[in-house]
Amino acid sequence: MSVKLRKLSEQVMVITGATSGIGLTTARMAAERGVKLVLAARAADALDELASELRVKGVAVATVAADVGNIADVERIGQVAMERFGRIDTWVNNAGVSVFGRLEDVSPEDHHRLFQTNFWGVVNGSLEAVKRMKTRGGGALINIGSEVSDRAVPLQGMYSASKHAVKAFTESLRMELEKEDAPLSVTLVKPAAIDTMFAVHAKNYMDKEPALPPPIYAPELVADAILYAAQHPKRDVFVGGASKMISAGSRAMPGLFDRYMRATMFKQQKSPVTTLPGRRDALHAPDHTHELRQRQGMRHHVAENSLYTKASLRSGPLMTALLGGGALFAALTLSRRLAR
Template identity: 65%
Template sequence: MSIKLKKLNEQVMVITGATSGIGLATARMAADGGAHLVLAARDGDALDTLALELRQRGADVATVAADVGNPADVAHIGQVAMERFGRVDTWVNNAGISVYGKNEAVALEDMRKVMQTNFWGVVHGSLEAVKLMKGRGGGAIVNLGSEVSDRSVPLQGTYSASKHAIKAFTESLRMELHKEDAGISLTVVKPSAIATPFPNHAKSYMEHEPDLPAPNYAPELVAQAIVHAAQVPERDLYVGSHAKLTSMAGYLMPRAVDRFMTRTMFGRQQSDQPNSSVRRDALHTPDAAYELRQRNDSDHRVVERSPYTAFEMRSVPAKTMLLGGALLAAWALTRRPWERRVWHA
C-alpha cells in the first residue's frame, strides 16, 4: 500500500497540546483549512473556550481533556475521534513541557514528568494512531521533535533527552510500518526556538527567569509544517534554517559546538529578571495564565519567514532540481581554471 494522504479539508485531525503555542496555532490553521478536529489538552476550560472560537469559524470540533502521559487518557482521545468522526487521518503529537536547570539540581520527579509527557506521550499517541489507521486507509503521524532532537543543550538536559528519544522511536516505528506496507506516514518536525509561551510553562531551577535564545521563529511556521506533513509524506522537517545548521554543526563539529554552547547557552537561556520564589509552572498541572496564548511576551524579534523551511516543503522534483543546480554550481566554482576553458573545434 503506497502512502496516500488526504487533502486537509477532507481530514479528521487529532492535535494534542492544542491550547497553547504551536498546538494552538496548528488548531487554528487546520480549522481554517476545513479539517475536522479532535483537540486534546489538560485544561478542559481552555479547550471549551478554543472549541467555541473555532466553531464560530465554522469548524467541526471535538475536545478531550487528557494528560498524554496517561495511556488511558490517550486511548480516550482515540475513542472520542472514532465515535464522533469514524476515523483518524492525521494524529499530531505536540504536547510538551520542560524544566530548566543543571542536571544535578533538577529533581528526579521533575525529570520523569518531562519524559512521561514528551516521550511517553508520543509513544502513547503514535501507537493509538497506528491502531486506528491500520486497515482503514492509513494516514499521517506528526511528532514534534526539536532542533535538540539532534543536538542537546545545557540547562535542558531532560527536554533534550526526550526529543532525542522521540526521533529514535519515530525512526524505528517508521521502518516497522514500512515493512508492513501500512500506508502510514511518520514525520518528525524539528523547530528551532519558537516564540511561544514555552519558557513561561516550564519549571525553573535557575537564578533568572527562563528565556528563548534568538532567533525566535513564529509558531505559525511550525503549524504550516505540520499541516504540510498531514498532506504530504515527509521524513523530517526543520522549521528555521537555524535548526538545520545546529544539527549539521553538531554532527560535523561536535567538540566545537560543545565549546560554543558552553560559552553562550547558559546566558542565552535566562532573562535579566530574577526567578521568582512564587513562580508558577505547568510541569505537573496546567497554568491557566498561559493557556490560549499563541505567542509569548518576549522582546526578541520574531522571524516571520523561513525560506529554508519553505524550500523543504516544495515538491520532490522542485527540490531535486534546485539542489542539483546548487551542486552543479558548486562543482563549477571548485574546478581548476584550465578545466573551465571552452575548447573550440
C-alpha cells in the same frame, strides 16, 4: 513514501497540547482550512473555550481533557475521534514541556514528569494513532521533536534527552511500518526556538527567568509545516534554517559545537528578570493563566518567515541536498568564528 493522504478539507485531525503555542496555532490554522478537529489538552475549560471559538466559525470540533502521559487518557482520545467522526486522518503529537536548570539540581520527580509527557506522551499517542489508522485507510502521524533532537543543550538536559528519545522512537516506528507497507506517513518536525509560551510554562531552577536563544521563529511556521506534512509525506522537517544548521554542524563537528554551546547557551537561556518565589509552571498541571496563548512576545526579533523551511518542504531531493549543504556551510562559518 507512496502513502496517499487526503486534502486538509477532507481530514479528521487529532492535535495534542492544543490549548497553547504550536498546538493552538495549528488548530486555528487547520480550522481555517476546513479540517475536522479532535483537540486534546489537560485544561478542560480552555478546551471548551477554544472549541466554542471554532464552532462559531462552523468548524466541527470534539475535545478530550487528557494527560498524554496516561495511556487510558490517550486511548480515550482515539475513541472519541472514532465515535464522533468515524476515522482519523492525521494525528499530531505536540504536547510537551521543559525544565530549565542544571541536571544535578532538578528533582527526580520533575525529571520523570518531563519524560512522561514529552516521550511517553509521544509513544502513547503514536501507538494509539497507528492502531486506529492502520486498518482504516491510513494517514499521517506527525511527531513534534526539536532542534535538540539532534544537538543537546545545557540547562535543558532532560528536555534534550526526551527529544532525542522521540527521534529514535519515531525512526524505529517508521521503519517497522514501512517494512509491512502500512499506509502511514510518519514525520518528525524539528523546530528551532519558537515564540510560544514554552519558557513561561517550563519549570525553572535558575535564578533568572528562562529565555529562548535566538534566532526565534513564529509558531505559524511550525503549524504550516505540520499542515503540509498532513497532506504530503515527509520524513523530517526542520522549521527554521537555524535548526538545520545546528543539526548539520553538530553532526559534522560535534566537538566545535560543544564549545559553541558552552560559550553561548548558559547566557542565552537566561533573561535579565529575576525568578520570583512561588513562580507558576505547567510541568505537573496546566497553568490556566497562560492557556489559549500562542505567543509570548519575546525580547528578540521573531522571524515570521523561513526561506529554508519553505524551500525544503516544497522541493525535490536534489534541492533539499543543496539546502542541507548551505546549512552545513553556515555551520562551518560559525565554527571558524568560534575558533577565532
